[in-house]
Amino acid sequence: MDTGSSKRMVEIAGVSKLFGTVAAVSDATLHVDRGDFLTVVGPSGCGKTTLLRMIAGFEHPDAGEIRIGGRRVDAVPPYRRSIGMVFQKLALFPHMTAAENVAYPLKMRRFAPAKIPGLVDEYLGLVRLGDFKDRRPHELSGGQQQRVAIARALVFSPDLLLLDEPLSALDRKLREDMQLEFRRIQQELGVTTINVTHDQREALVMSDRIVVMEGGVIQQADDPVSLYRQPGTPFVARFIGVTSMFPGRVTKETGEAVTVAAGEATLTARGGGAVLGAGAAVECAIRAEQIAIGPRDGAPRFENAVDGIVRQRIFEGERMVYAVEVPGLGGAVLNVFDHDPVSHSVYDETQPVRLEWAARDLIAFPAGPAPAVTTENKPTGSLTT
Numbered sequence: 482m483d484t485g486s487s488k489r490m491v492e493i494a495g496v497s498k499l500f501g502t503v504a505a506v507s508d509a510t511l512h513v514d515r516g517d518f519l520t521v522v523g524p525s526g527c528g529k530t531t532l533l534r535m536i537a538g539f540e541h542p543d544a545g546e547i548r549i550g551g552r553r554v555d556a557v558p559p560y561r562r563s564i565g566m567v568f569q570k571l572a573l574f575p576h577m578t579a580a581e582n583v584a585y586p587l588k589m590r591r592f593a594p595a596k597i598p599g600l601v602d603e604y605l606g607l608v609r610l611g612d613f614k615d616r617r618p619h620e621l622s623g624g625q626q627q628r629v630a631i632a633r634a635l636v637f638s639p640d641l642l643l644l645d646e647p648l649s650a651l652d653r654k655l656r657e658d659m660q661l662e663f664r665r666i667q668q669e670l671g672v673t674t675i676n677v678t679h680d681q682r683e684a685l686v687m688s689d690r691i692v693v694m695e696g697g698v699i700q701q702a703d704d705p706v707s708l709y710r711q712p713g714t715p716f717v718a719r720f721i722g723v724t725s726m727f728p729g730r731v732t733k734e735t736g737e738a739v740t741v742a743a744g745e746a747t748l749t750a751r752g753g754g755a756v757l758g759a760g761a762a763v764e765c766a767i768r769a770e771q772i773a774i775g776p777r778d779g780a781p782r783f784e785n786a787v788d789g790i791v792r793q794r795i796f797e798g799e800r801m802v803y804a805v806e807v808p809g810l811g812g813a814v815l816n817v818f819d820h821d822p823v824s825h826s827v828y829d830e831t832q833p834v835r836l837e838w839a840a841r842d843l844i845a846f847p848a849g850p851a852p853a854v855t856t857e858n859k860p861t862g863s864l865t866t
């Protein structure tokens with residue numbers, strides 16, 4: 482397949498897929514630049530696999546168009562799309578050695594037999610399995626098997642690599658090692674990659690860009706830092722990071738800052754993208770690591786302060802996690818991460834404390850079902866690049 486030379490490797494415009502009455506994917510628009518690592522993240526059933534299967538050609542969209550390398554692929558069958566794939570459920574051939582598994586796509590694609598052993602060695606070396614080429618899958622660990630699958634997906638130099646939760650079956654430590662390993666290989670080869678996961682940490686660690694989906698709809702597409710710092714919707718704020726929410730009402734708006742009355746508290750927040758006039762009902766979002774916890778008689782450190790009572794304390798080694806009830810916020814419970822390097826203070830359950838945070842870290846979203854509109858998912862019928 483000739484993939485041309487445009488900057489965009491994958492372009493998806495207004496793509497929808499219905500299964501009976503279930504809208505698995507609704508009007509999805511997104512792109513992946515050449516050499517980028519894009520992760521699609523969202524809860525179970527939000528349409529991630531369906532989106533990936535349409536790109537691979539296993540499902541046909543009911544509406545919209547998909548381009549790979551600038552060309553529409555509607556009529557191109559899966560085996561003619563230059564795509565390597567790794568799935569959650571391993572599909573290694575059990576009777577073949579690691580080397581034979583990696584050689585398989587080369588044979589299928591009729592590579593010159595003389596070239597195959599060299600390529601197999603090269604790609605097994607890339608995934609650091611040079612010494613394991615004669616082992617069969619059952620003689621390899623889960624992580625090693627997954628690396629064989631990666632080598633097999635990449636050995637024929639596909640234009641695009643699709644990953645559908647390939648790490649979800651691995652234990653946490655191995656999964657985290659493999660995330661870095663994937664990223665190293667992807668950067669070494671420069672292969673354009675779309676990864677699907679419901680693990681927000683994996684999305685943040687591995688990606689150049691992240692697409693957040695909910696209920697078949699793309700909520701936001703952005704680079705990891707922007708997505709984390711400027712969530713566009715309450716859903717994104719809750720899904721990425723540990724975020725506490727409570728309701729309020731705008732009393733004053735001055736440029737970027739809004740004053741919010743929440744329970745008995747008056748707080749300063751930043752607007753979450755929308756224009757919020759006085760009187761507007763809002764949902765306020767604050768992340769656990771942005772809240773400072775301390776004694777009630779301490780000197781004020783931030784613009785926003787509320788008094789609370791510790792209800793739960795969990796020691797996670799590198800940090801203490803508190804759930805703090807705040808009567809002045811209508812009894813809202815705020816999650817707090819604390820790794821106080823100064824005092825190493827520990828607060829007991831039922832202990833009165835003060836929570837503080839900066840105005841820029843409190844985001845006020847319009848309350849209610851806000852329309853999710855980003856530059857990526859404005860409803861359009863055609864591609865404008």
Ligand SMILES: Nc1ncnc2c1ncn2[C@@H]1O[C@H](COP(=O)(O)OP(=O)(O)OP(=O)(O)O)[C@@H](O)[C@H]1O
Nearest residue numbers: 500503504505524525526527528529530531532679
């Ligand atoms: N072949 C199918 N027939 C009918 N419904 C389907 C089919 N495939 C998927 N769906 C439905 O479409 C929706 C999206 O499914 P999809 O597999 O894309 O979700 P997902 O985001 O990959 O979820 P998970 O994280 O659990 O893998 C779900 O409601 C699912 O039940």
Ligand SMILES: [Mg+2]
Nearest residue numbers: 529530531645
């Ligand atoms: Mg899935």
